[in-house]
Amino acid sequence: MAKKKIVIVGGGYVGFEVAQALDELADVTLIEQREAFVMPPAAIRALVDPTLLDQITLPYDKLLKSGQVVRGRAVSVSQSSVTLDTGDAYPADFIVVATGSSYAAPFKPSGDSxxxxxxxxxxxxxxxxxxxxxxxxxxxxxxxxxxxxxxxxxxxxxxxxxxxxxxxxxxxxxxxxxxxxxxxxxxxxxxxxxxxxxxxxxxxxxxxxxxxxxxxxxxxxxxxxxxxxSKPQSSLLQNVPGVTVGSSGRLKADAWLRPSDYPNLFIAGDLADVGDGMTIVATTRQNPWLIKTLKKVLAGQPVERQKPYSPWKKAxxxxxxxxxxxxxxxxxxxxxxxxxxxxxxxxxxxxxxxxxxxxxxxx
Ligand SMILES: Cc1cc2nc3c(=O)[nH]c(=O)nc-3n(C[C@H](O)[C@H](O)[C@H](O)COP(=O)(O)OP(=O)(O)OC[C@H]3O[C@@H](n4cnc5c(N)ncnc54)[C@H](O)[C@@H]3O)c2cc1C
The missing domain is CATH 3.50.50.60 (FAD/NAD(P)-binding domain)
Incomplete structure (x- = not known):
């Protein structure tokens, strides 16, 4: 039987880990605008030790064994696909959007370079x-x-x-x-x-x-x-039916981290207003939940039967x-x-x- 298709937008702390964890089980496409993952916590020390820069930008080419990492900028999401600014569309059974946030220079890349x-x-x-x-x-x-x-x-x-x-x-x-x-x-x-x-x-x-x-x-x-x-990057989903932007600019979600009327669309990380801070620590709780839930859903179980996500009480x-x-x-x-x-x-x-x-x- 053909594997289900999962398209993940954003290869930050959420996207890379979820993509890697599901690589064997699903047909995974990770869409990321940059050629490398960047570690912001270490970007602070890189200002006093510039030699660290070589160690804290990590290319995506060895991340997945079966799936693909597509370098590109996603511009729209429908219930069944993600489209890039080139017009290329990637069909999906499930979509995870983790477009994260931007930050003042020089701590995160301000563009895709x-x-x-x-x-x-x-x-x-x-x-x-x-x-x-x-x-x-x-x-x-x-x-x-x-x-x-x-x-x-x-x-x-x-x-x-x-x-x-x-x-x-x-x-x-x-x-x-x-x-x-x-x-x-x-x-x-x-x-x-x-x-x-x-x-x-x-x-x-x-x-x-x-x-x-x-x-x-x-x-x-x-x-x-x-x-x-941090400023959440939510523009990709703002026109998706049912999406609500919270006061912080992050997107609201239901108990299963779904932000819209699409039952197969999930969000996590800095983008998601689900009771956690905008931290990697939050993703250490959200990622395992998301991976476990998606594994069950890939096996055919309904999302609503899965245990809802509960945020850190105090991270x-x-x-x-x-x-x-x-x-x-x-x-x-x-x-x-x-x-x-x-x-x-x-x-x-x-x-x-x-x-x-x-x-x-x-x-
Ligand atoms: C200087 C600094 C230090 C930090 N230190 C810590 C720390 O020590 N501990 C801690 O817990 N947290 C820390 N944080 C917070 C942490 O970096 C974030 O919480 C974390 O990066 C969020 O992960 P994410 O996957 O949600 O988003 P991000 O890491 O922001 O990743 C989002 C990814 O999506 C991509 N993307 C966005 N839009 C698109 C699009 N349309 N198409 C394709 N790709 C797209 C981006 O290029 C990016 O790679 C720090 C933040 C900063 C700025």
């Missing part, structure tokens, strides 16, 4: 090396890690980390944010809390200039990094401040050793290189 992403990262890295002062606007995980990476690799710079919240990581027990603040201050970072930057000149790339805070303080810096969050989080120190919340606040061992040391680079069939450092 990996060469341009590498150049943007290298340019900012060169500016950073020369900068005497840095201001980071936004103290979520990216801003906090960036401050820690710069302080660890380039001590002596003036680094200011600015947050509009009154404490770091306000969604987590106070101990996590308090310990991270203390460690950042210990390596010389000036942590400014409860202040909003009023006049960011660019939201999408670093620049030299000044920002004015809510209390009127003006902070001048050789490099200002706007790191104020774990790992915040390295460079390769050695950091804090994490793994259902309790933990410190340097666990954070370093689990993430700070290698940023999961070997794990993803292995998944992409690249075992050696440069292989």
């Amino acid at each position: 990996i060469a341009e992403f590498r150049q943007a990262s290298a340019d900012v890295s060169a500016q950073l090396a020369k900068a005497r002062s840095v201001a980071i606007v936004g103290a979520g995980a990216v801003g906090t890690e960036l401050a820690g990476e710069i302080a660890a690799a380039q001590p002596g710079k003036s680094i200011t980390l600015i947050s509009s919240d009154d404490r770091l990581f306000p969604m987590y027990p106070a101990k996590l944010g308090a310990q991270l603040k203390r460690k950042l201050e210990g390596v010389g970072v000036n942590v400014v809390l409860g202040q909003r930057a009023q006049d960011l000149r660019h939201m999408d790339q670093p620049y030299q200039g000044a920002v004015t805070l809510t209390d009127g303080t003006v902070i001048e810096a050789d490099l200002i990094f706007p790191v104020i969050g 774990p989080i790992l915040i390295p401040l460079g390769p050695v120190i950091g804090n994490s919340w793994l259902f309790a606040t933990v410190g340097n050793w666990i954070t370093r061992t689990m993430k700070g040391k290698d940023l999961f680079i070997p794990k993803y290189r292995k998944a992409f069939g690249l075992t050696s450092e440069r292989g």
Whole structure:
């Protein structure tokens, strides 16, 4: 019997893993606009260690054994196919859309070119090396890690980390944010809390200039990094019948991660407003659910008979401040050793290189 066709749009943390897990069971097509997968967590450290760039962009050519990875941009989705901007259409019994999100440069590619992403990262890295002062606007995980990476690799710079919240990581027990603040201050970072930057000149790339805070303080810096969050990429599905865009720009979904009137269309990851954050940690819960559910559905069982998806109640989080120190919340606040061992040391680079069939450092 012919295998069912699954078309997956977006080869990020959701798409690559779901495609690989179903490769043997279904006729899988993964549609991805870029020639390589990029690891944003490691793109932070690449700014202070540009040699990492060679290790954190992973070509798709060894990902699937049976299925195909098609390089292209999907522009429309129907119940039975996905169409690219070239006009090529890929028939599907099931469709997974995981188009993710965009982020300010140089942390994720802004377009489909990996060469341009590498150049943007290298340019900012060169500016950073020369900068005497840095201001980071936004103290979520990216801003906090960036401050820690710069302080660890380039001590002596003036680094200011600015947050509009009154404490770091306000969604987590106070101990996590308090310990991270203390460690950042210990390596010389000036942590400014409860202040909003009023006049960011660019939201999408670093620049030299000044920002004015809510209390009127003006902070001048050789490099200002706007790191104020991910923007979901939902345009592909906005005209599909039944799709609802949530207030965050993410798409609503039913209990089986289906966003529309099409019963065979699923979403996950940063695109999906299903109660999880826009994190890889979220995909570590969503991907296994999606893979298990799709396996059952491929075997002919109705979707509605499967266990509904339930999001993380409070997702774990790992915040390295460079390769050695950091804090994490793994259902309790933990410190340097666990954070370093689990993430700070290698940023999961070997794990993803292995998944992409690249075992050696440069292989
Ligand atoms: C700097 C940074 C650091 C981060 N660090 C962490 C961390 O340490 N831990 C953590 O849990 N989370 C982290 N995150 C968040 C994490 O990167 C995202 O949650 C994750 O990438 C989401 O995965 P995804 O598969 O939903 O989307 P993405 O990874 O964004 O992948 C989407 C893919 O879809 C492709 N695509 C989009 N539209 C189309 C189209 N129309 N046609 C074809 N292809 C398309 C894109 O090219 C992209 O490859 C970080 C984010 C950033 C920016």
